[in-house]
Amino acid sequence: MQTITLEKLQVKDKIIASDQILDLFKKTKISHDWSFEGTTPSQTSKLTHCYHRYPAKFIPQLVEKLMDEYLIGFGPFHVNDLFMGSGTTLASAIARGYFASGTDINYSAELIAKAKCTPIEPTLLRNKVDKFINDLSFLGDKTLFVSSKYKPQIPKSKIERIEYWFEPKTVEELGIILSRIGYEKDENVNIFLKCCFSHILKTCSRWLMSSTKPTIDKSKKPTKPLDAFKKHVKKMVKGNDLFWSVVPENVKRNMNKYLIIKRQDARRQPVKDSTVDIQITSSPYVTSYEYADLHQLTTIWLEPEVDLKEYKKQFIGTSAKTNGTRILKSQVGKDIENKLQKVDKKMADEVEAFFVDIQECFDETYRILKAGGRCCYVIGNTKLKGIDILNAEVFAESMQYSGLKIDRIIKREIPSKILPSKRDAKTGRFAANDKADTFAYPTEYIVIGRKEE
Numbered sequence: 071m072q073t074i075t076l077e078k079l080q081v082k083d084k085i086i087a088s089d090q091i092l093d094l095f096k097k098t099k100i101s102h103d104w105s106f107e108g109t110t111p112s113q114t115s116k117l118t119h120c121y122h123r124y125p126a127k128f129i130p131q132l133v134e135k136l137m138d139e140y141l142i143g144f145g146p147f148h149v150n151d152l153f154m155g156s157g158t159t160l161a162s163a164i165a166r167g168y169f170a171s172g173t174d175i176n177y178s179a180e181l182i183a184k185a186k187c188t189p190i191e192p193t194l195l196r197n198k199v200d201k202f203i204n205d206l207s208f209l210g211d212k213t214l215f216v217s218s219k220y221k222p223q224i225p226k227s228k229i230e231r232i233e234y235w236f237e238p239k240t241v242e243e244l245g246i247i248l249s250r251i252g253y254e255k256d257e258n259v260n261i262f263l264k265c266c267f268s269h270i271l272k273t274c275s276r277w278l279m280s281s282t283k284p285t286i287d288k289s290k291k292p293t294k295p296l297d298a299f300k301k302h303v304k305k306m307v308k309g310n311d312l313f314w315s316v317v318p319e320n321v322k323r324n325m326n327k328y329l330i331i332k333r334q335d336a337r338r339q340p341v342k343d344s345t346v347d348i349q350i351t352s353s354p355y356v357t358s359y360e361y362a363d364l365h366q367l368t369t370i371w372l373e374p375e376v377d378l379k380e381y382k383k384q385f386i387g388t389s390a391k392t393n394g395t396r397i398l399k400s401q402v403g404k405d406i407e408n409k410l411q412k413v414d415k416k417m418a419d420e421v422e423a424f425f426v427d428i429q430e431c432f433d434e435t436y437r438i439l440k441a442g443g444r445c446c447y448v449i450g451n452t453k454l455k456g457i458d459i460l461n462a463e464v465f466a467e468s469m470q471y472s473g474l475k476i477d478r479i480i481k482r483e484i485p486s487k488i489l490p491s492k493r494d495a496k497t498g499r500f501a502a503n504d505k506a507d508t509f510a511y512p513t514e515y516i517v518i519g520r521k522e523e
């Protein structure tokens with residue numbers, strides 16, 4: 071029997087057909103050197119990667135290996151991530167002195183990514199943080215609480231949601247911390263402090279920590295905000311020290327030139343045509359994480375004017391979406407959608423909308439890549455209603471319709487401690503590892519495309 075390889079299937083100006091793609095994926099073996107087995111939490115949370123938790127966050131080692139393999143020769147290179155999330159790709163690029171650009175539709179992502187990518191002069195930061203903590207030390211003393219100059223800044227428009235998630239004492243203390251953050255006029259330090267504030271919200275709330283969906287933990291004793299803040303900010307300050315020491319001087323002096331971060335749709339990158347050397351990204355998964363819900367604590371405190379219902383519709387891969395009249399080009403995608411139509415029409419429409427959204431992302435990827443540049447989409451397959459959702463195969467097929475060549479397919483194992491790997495059998499959403507009963511992404515793919523010279 072002949073072995074199918076990508077090289078054999080590649081014919082100039084021809085796309086690889088859907089059945090050949092399916093075959094190719096079936097025959098792709100796991101590449102163990104992409105699993106990063108044995109990588110410790112302190113390695114995955116090095117530099118500024120410790121700043122904030124994020125669902126389906128990359129480990130920096132994966133981004134670094136892709137940059138090692140594809141960015142050879144003289145830089146500085148331009149690295150892009152159109153679904154930047156917490157900014158792992160961008161922060162790793164800045165650490166190497168490359169240009170970094172990216173987008174995300176999520177407010178929290180914009181905040182976290184900006185904080186993670188911006189090195190702050192360590193002495194300045196330490197002084198600011200010490201003063202900040204000192205100014206708030208009265209929080210431990212009830213009698214001084216009322217006379218403080220920091221009037222609690224509690225978003226009135228979201229008070230119901232805030233009271234649902236937080237105890238009254240916590241609300242007041244958080245409001246005072248936020249009020250003090252408002253006095254910080256250095257923009258980078260302000261973002262740094264807000265990022266820390268955002269990170270501690272879960273710990274200080276009634277949110278069930280082990281859950282990847284918003285659930286109340288009735289037995290939880292939330293941590294006091296200032297205690298949580300002090301503990302986490304200490305970690306962040308150390309992370310910044312190291313980040314500062316690795317980012318090249320010329321990059322630190324010209325951050326406006328080296329870093330572009332925008333809260334906007336992935337299909338509109340804030341960069342010119344043919345300027346990006348590599349795109350390293352992981353797209354949202356269809357009907358798995360509802361990012362707008364998951365980050366609601368940050369949104370209600372820091373972006374209270376946002377209408378959560380409307381906001382959700384802007385996310386790719388959510389249940390708030392249907393396709394309308396757009397045409398799905400991928401045959402693998404169409405077959406999956408047809409199978410789903412027979413068991414769950416709504417889910418079929420959501421999956422179709424997801425595939426078409428991603429198809430449009432590849433058009434944008436093509437626009438911004440340099441000739442010879444590569445895009446690396448990290449994606450896992452799953453099952454919904456008993457039907458295999460072959461995301462990776464659909465991605466590989468789709469990128470061709472945007473003019474990209476399939477360059478390489480890497481199959482990797484996800485060490486279970488690094489990513490949540492199970493789905494709830496009823497809803498198809500990611501669930502706490504001890505609760506769910508279907509493995510969702512024990513392996514995933516890196517689907518790599520190339521723009522031809």
Ligand SMILES: C[S@@+](CC[C@H](N)C(=O)[O-])C[C@H]1O[C@@H](n2cnc3c(N)ncnc32)[C@H](O)[C@@H]1O
Pocket residue numbers: 124125126127128129152153154155156157158159173174175176179334335336337351352353354355361384385386387
């Ligand atoms: C898998 S996460 C990326 C995680 C990232 N690699 C990290 O290391 O943190 C996917 C991201 O896609 C974002 N997203 C969803 N819909 C989007 C859209 N329409 N435009 C841009 N980003 C979107 C989500 O907010 C989420 O942050």
